Amino acid sequence: MKMDERRVLSLRNVLMVSLALNVGLILRIGYVGESWRRSKQSFSGLCLEKKQENRGASMADSSLKVVHVSERNHVSSSSTSSTARTEFEDAGESVINLEQGDPTMYERYWKEMGEKTTLVISGWQSISYFSDLTNLCWFLEPSFADSVIRLHKLVGNAVTQDRHIVVGTGSTQLFQAALYALCPPNGSEPMSVVSAAPYYSSYPLMTDFLKSGLYKWGGDAHRFSKDDNNNNRRPYIEIVTSPNNPDGSTRRAVVNRIDGILVHDLAYYWPQYTPITSPADHDLMLFTVSKSTGHAGTRIGWALVKDKEVAKKMTKFIELNTIGVSKDSQLRAAKILQAVADSCDRGGVGSPEEGQATFFEYSHNLMTKRWNQLRAAVEKSQLFSLPEFPCGFCKFSAQSFQSQPAFAWLKCEGEMEDCESLLRRWRILSRGGKHFGDTPKYVRISMLPRDQIFHLFTHRGGIIYQDLGKKIKRLLYLLTKN
Numbered sequence: 001m002k003m004d005e006r007r008v009l010s011l012r013n014v015l016m017v018s019l020a021l022n023v024g025l026i027l028r029i030g031y032v033g034e035s036w037r038r039s040k041q042s043f044s045g046l047c048l049e050k051k052q053e054n055r056g057a058s059m060a061d062s063s064l065k066v067v068h069v070s071e072r073n074h075v076s077s078s079s080t081s082s083t084a085r086t087e088f089e090d091a092g093e094s095v096i097n098l099e100q101g102d103p104t105m106y107e108r109y110w111k112e113m114g115e116k117t118t119l120v121i122s123g124w125q126s127i128s129y130f131s132d133l134t135n136l137c138w139f140l141e142p143s144f145a146d147s148v149i150r151l152h153k154l155v156g157n158a159v160t161q162d163r164h165i166v167v168g169t170g171s172t173q174l175f176q177a178a179l180y181a182l183c184p185p186n187g188s189e190p191m192s193v194v195s196a197a198p199y200y201s202s203y204p205l206m207t208d209f210l211k212s213g214l215y216k217w218g219g220d221a222h223r224f225s226k227d228d229n230n231n232n233r234r235p236y237i238e239i240v241t242s243p244n245n246p247d248g249s250t251r252r253a254v255v256n257r258i259d260g261i262l263v264h265d266l267a268y269y270w271p272q273y274t275p276i277t278s279p280a281d282h283d284l285m286l287f288t289v290s291k292s293t294g295h296a297g298t299r300i301g302w303a304l305v306k307d308k309e310v311a312k313k314m315t316k317f318i319e320l321n322t323i324g325v326s327k328d329s330q331l332r333a334a335k336i337l338q339a340v341a342d343s344c345d346r347g348g349v350g351s352p353e354e355g356q357a358t359f360f361e362y363s364h365n366l367m368t369k370r371w372n373q374l375r376a377a378v379e380k381s382q383l384f385s386l387p388e389f390p391c392g393f394c395k396f397s398a399q400s401f402q403s404q405p406a407f408a409w410l411k412c413e414g415e416m417e418d419c420e421s422l423l424r425r426w427r428i429l430s431r432g433g434k435h436f437g438d439t440p441k442y443v444r445i446s447m448l449p450r451d452q453i454f455h456l457f458t459h460r461g462g463i464i465y466q467d468l469g470k471k472i473k474r475l476l477y478l479l480t481k482n
């Protein structure tokens with residue numbers, strides 16, 4: 001065989017192999033596109049195939065079908081923009097940012113609630129630094145404390161009796177206040193702060209940011225060695241996040257030493273995400289309006305603390321850090337929490353447009369719908385997989401369902417090692433597994449964006465299908481040319 005003939009043959013071989021690989025890929029991704037289109041029709045979040053009338057989610061269906069691309073070419077939503085295009089017009093060029101857990105999915109509900117949550121604060125109000133000098137946490141607004149207690153009692157997700165409430169600028173500030181309060185001031189070495197991987201990616205960053213002499217990030221709780229080289233017990237604080245960010249699992253402490261100190265981050269222990277099986281009853285529990293009602297911008301969180309001295313030290317931390325917490329924000333958060341509790345008290349029949357759906361009914365149904373859409377797509381794709389959650393009975397809603405977390409912990413199956421890069425090729429931004437102490441085969445995807453962005457995300461599958469179709473045509477052309 002001549003040299004030239006051999007060269008042509010090997011080029012053909014390369015092209016054939018390449019074509020076969022691409023056909024395999026397109027067939028798989030074809031399923032994604034197909035199922036992403038089809039899955040819009042099926043919604044069932046309840047166990048045993050029990051279907052529920054999707055009152056809340058229907059509001060999302062009728063939502064504005066507009067997106068526009070902001071200056072930085074990231075997708076954002078707008079009801080009035082003249083540059084608005086329908087979601088179907090997106091040709092795959094806009095960036096879908098699902099990297100952060102910005103809870104804008106709740107915006108629509110609160111818009112529909114209209115004046116019910118409007119708060120007017122006059123110029124003379126909320127002037128003083130102080131809220132309640134009789135309270136250990138002197139900057140805690142009494143109306144905010146009342147609304148916290150009322151909502152926990154109603155939902156049944158946490159014990160509030162004999163607890164001190166400490167308010168913070170988001171639970172982020174309370175996390176740091178808790179570390180400060182729980183560490184002995186003159187320990188021989190910094191206390192290790194651990195959490196089971198995959199853990200919330202901010203924990204290591206927040207813990208080590210100021211290089212404190214009191215504590216340091218100790219990594220994955222499963223790998224924490226309890227004793228030092230001299231067989232002395234190493235002190236530690238374990239953060240237990242349940243349901244967990246990023247993987248949605250229900251968790252307990254894993255180090256389990258009798259003198260271990262625990263902080264329970266219960267940001268997602270609300271009935272839209274997971275069945276409420278019993279009131280949480282731990283020494284130090286953190287909550288936030290960011291993920292309960294979606295008011296991340298209000299920057300309000302609260303801690304339920306058993307021990308008076310710990311609550312006092314947390315209060316001291318916040319006093320030195322920000323001299324208290326915005327009263328305006330606390331009043332607003334109180335109004336929102338009361339509105340949520342009012343909606344539950346009314347029983348929630350009817351649509352949010354009529355102002356009657358309960359907040360949790362609406363948000364639960366919307367999450368169910370989104371998870372059904374995502375699961376249908378992932379199941380058929382054979383490219384990705386998602387965690388499965390056991391069914392649990394929710395005492396609040398009196399129904400059994402599987403957790404439907406605020407984040408999808410997506411795994412790339414097969415040979416693909418870097419799931420974040422793979423999705424970025426399709427202009428979908430996610431957060432890679434290594435940020436959470438896991439492998440890059442995983443990514444975290446936010447399930448909490450506005451309706452338009454989630455719809456765009458589900459439509460991106462079809463665009464990927466078309467893109468790969470074009471690539472195959474090009475390969476065929478090259479083959480026939482040779």
Ligand SMILES: Cc1ncc(COP(=O)(O)O)c(C=O)c1O
Binds near residue numbers: 172265267289290
């Ligand atoms: C587990 C967990 N804790 C705390 C926070 C932060 O909450 P906040 O907005 O109240 O600071 C988040 C935010 O994503 C979170 O996922």
